[in-house]
Amino acid sequence: MRTHYCNGINENLIGQTVRLCGWAQRRRDHGGVVFIDLRDREGLVQVVADPDQAEAFAAANECRSEFVLSVEGVLRARPAGTENLQMPSGKVELMATHIEILNRSEPVPFPLDEEDIAENLRLKYRYLDLRRPEMLGRLRLRHQVTSYVRRYLDSGGFMDVETPVLTRSTPEGARDYLVPSRTQPGHFFALPQSPQLFKQLLMVAGIDRYYQITKCFRDEDLRADRQPEFTQIDIEASFVDEEAVMGIAEPMIRGLFAEVLGIDLPNPFPRMTYADAMHRFGVDRPDLRNPLELTELSDLMRSVEFKVFREAAERPRGRVACLRVPGGAQLSRAQIDQYTQFAAIYGAKGLAWIKINALDQGAEGLQSPIVKFLAPEVLQEILQRSGAAVGDILFFGADSAKVVNEALGNLRNRVAADLNLLEGEWRPVWVTDFPMFDYDEKDNSWTSTHHPFTAPQSAHLESLAENPGAALARAYDLVLNGNEIGGGSIRIHQEKVQEKVFAALGIGAEEARDKFGFLLDALHYGAPPHGGLAFGLDRLVMLMSGADTIRDVIAFPKTQKAGCLLTEAPGVVADKQLQELGIRLRPGVGADVQNS
């Protein structure tokens, strides 16, 4: 129906007849002539209808915003002084000879060229929201990302293999979405939280190199910008170690940024151990654009009299550390109070601080509520370790390491954002040597930091049971600007190692068999060494596109309440359907539903 997209129209085509299809973005009368900005997926072209072409002029007159048009005409140069150099077609205009109104539009519920539209309205009329070039650009970027990733992995000998959506619980441990079975009433499928078990089985099958860009599902409360269904770039390979996996993934991300954004990421990406990341930044996904670092003080504080610090330093899993903010001495009391409240979100009971007014006057040069509790040599050591300079402020955390890390780690991000401290645009970093297990204070038990199929480092294999807290995993995350964009591990391929890990987790043989029996069986029959990783596509595209939420890079996202405002899913179903599935609503649930 068209000879060109709008972005193909420029001064080289002057004098030629072209046919365009698209939407009337704007229509205006000017001097007895009608001007229409015609929009298609690729751009805009100015259409001119004058009364000499009676039919076209009549159609142009009838046209309103978002009408769908087919326009044929001859391209001419715009009159001098009326060019619009902002747009590629801005030097020309299309003198319409035929205009066909292919479809009409009611006035749209929100102006497409405004920026601040309530998200609920955008989601209800998503098909209009996606007409906005910004949103279209994000979907296009997403397509470019998946296209690049597929080409890269295809050329690396990776096979795209589809794994089931109707399956059973996978080991991630979040809440499953369930699907009642009609043919086996009383039984349920689970939607996969990841293809983890299946990709391991594909390695046992000898697929050697697998990938899939696939939907995963978690029925979690949607804080923290998550979606019930999200998309993963899932990769697994056999006969590989950590270096090999990172050697596949890192060039992929570097190539992706180069091709899609024209950005050169560092080569190689820097690496950092988990322990290092926690010590220096308080988080396992440090934003390296942020120059602020924590200073370790736990050892120093074990011998001070100041009880708050000493007791935290003496706890088995305690920590005392400070965050140095260059130039922070200018912060007002009100700002410091805000930061104290902010730290409290993460469990910090207070936020001690020292402003450095002078370095050569001992405690006199330091402004602080806590200086009086600390001996001069301790203060001296704090200043020296932190590298504090005149005009800085130090914020202190003293509590369990978990609280200190979360409070100071997040404060570090908050302060850097407030003070505009971020340096550089894109700072990837591999974080390696994760612990095998996390200690669950509530249950007084150990849980997998990643999942129970992650291989331990060989040095820790024999002592897993006695000292689970010291065991390191063959796991790695790729962090970009403070976001974990991908992560993975070398998996366990030997039954005996798997048994040791289950034992350390307190998972008995029966429970293991019940949950993962088919994977354990597979380990009997020649499972090769293997490992891999997965990237969160939504978050990656969100970062690359500069969007604020992953909802903006998903065509039809769910709300925070896991509903779809466009289709009004989830919906009510007929009782007959539930009967067929052998289920019914619990008493009191959906009473309005049953009456309807």
Next chain:
Amino acid sequence: MRTHYCNGINENLIGQTVRLCGWAQRRRDHGGVVFIDLRDREGLVQVVADPDQAEAFAAANECRSEFVLSVEGVLRARPAGTENLQMPSGKVELMATHIEILNRSEPVPFPLDEEDIAENLRLKYRYLDLRRPEMLGRLRLRHQVTSYVRRYLDSGGFMDVETPVLTRSTPEGARDYLVPSRTQPGHFFALPQSPQLFKQLLMVAGIDRYYQITKCFRDEDLRADRQPEFTQIDIEASFVDEEAVMGIAEPMIRGLFAEVLGIDLPNPFPRMTYADAMHRFGVDRPDLRNPLELTELSDLMRSVEFKVFREAAERPRGRVACLRVPGGAQLSRAQIDQYTQFAAIYGAKGLAWIKINALDQGAEGLQSPIVKFLAPEVLQEILQRSGAAVGDILFFGADSAKVVNEALGNLRNRVAADLNLLEGEWRPVWVTDFPMFDYDEKDNSWTSTHHPFTAPQSAHLESLAENPGAALARAYDLVLNGNEIGGGSIRIHQEKVQEKVFAALGIGAEEARDKFGFLLDALHYGAPPHGGLAFGLDRLVMLMSGADTIRDVIAFPKTQKAGCLLTEAPGVVADKQLQELGIRLRPGVGADVQNS
């Protein structure tokens, strides 16, 4: 861990040291030396361990079938007379210097090199089944197909856009899989039977050219080689007509066969109307490799005395036709009886036949139970129309057109297979001009032949309500060797047309709004003309790979009972999970479950 895949090993590398990883396919002792056929994804290499290399020899001695090995060694030419020219590496062998047993294997539950293994066993140990080169080859072919399709569509400006899996009922009308919502108890998501509505919304959004290779879900009884989850290559474009859509899809399929199978399909594909296909072949997906055709006799039989034929010919939706089988006069009574029983499956009450023993002796030359009921001039006309020759047989169908078409259409395939009549390897054909509506005899109502968003041909727009049976749709199917591999239509983009179609279907305004309100809304706001089609990936790959069932081209398929023998999904879930979802089992359902 490896320097080469096994298929990279050949006589050009003689004298070089290489390292291979894989599985011991076979191990044998011969003259004090151990030979191991080492298998990886790409091929086989013969490894030789002799006692000179004590460590390697010891490992080789320990090795059993399906052990996982890393082998380093030096390639040498096989001794003259021991080459195996069947395999690419057959002129060389690897003299092992190091063999590491990376993992051991118990004896596998079925021999991997046998052909006839019970499918249940294969599905339970799918990771072993997939090790067989035939199965691996099918997954690889599937990957090559999707890879080609993506490259083709990417280069054509199609954008891969993901649509939701957790959504609401789509218009295909099969049974939905439901997912109970936890955040809105009493409400359910449905898994999509296709992305139909979303891809139409993407066209309204101006995406212009969309594709997706995506899972669809139908909770149907799994006769006819179907799967609860299947994969669709889904395509949609704006500002297109039928020619444009076929002009996108046809070169894609032709290019796919050329690249992946090295096969040149005809250019262009032949086309045939639905009416023509039904008349000539009795089916809307004719296998054009089959030279047999039906002969229309309805008009002729309206005036005969033979009641069985006349009454069928006189029925409003009746038909009399015959199938000519060249050389079929040799069929025995037993064979004809079998065909009669076969036709009965499709509702035929009998299968009249005439064997042509001679053409110049009138009824005397014809052997048949029905000749005596037919006048000589009628017999003459039958022979002439069907082109019958001496040695042929004619089979007759006389019933409702539906029964005649199904019985003779299927008999046509059966006979051609039995008599080895298929000609040529690949015979695609577009079937066009489908009816808008099918008549449902049971409900005495009209249903959509495709779905209610299919556009009617403009000539039939005004008479939709009065004469729904005559209305043709802007719909098309691509048929390959008797299989519908794809199909689609131009969609309705104008509200008034949509209303007329709903009216013809007896769908009231309220029902339409309830089911598809968001799509109807979207038609208000400048929906462009659009259309598309979808291919069934599983069936396409099955045909291309020569597999007998789609289960053989799916890595982890479900059984006919919609279960997974490997993971034992669907499974039992804790009552706590059902509580959270606001549902419970009906009384008597899964009693064993609740007691566990």
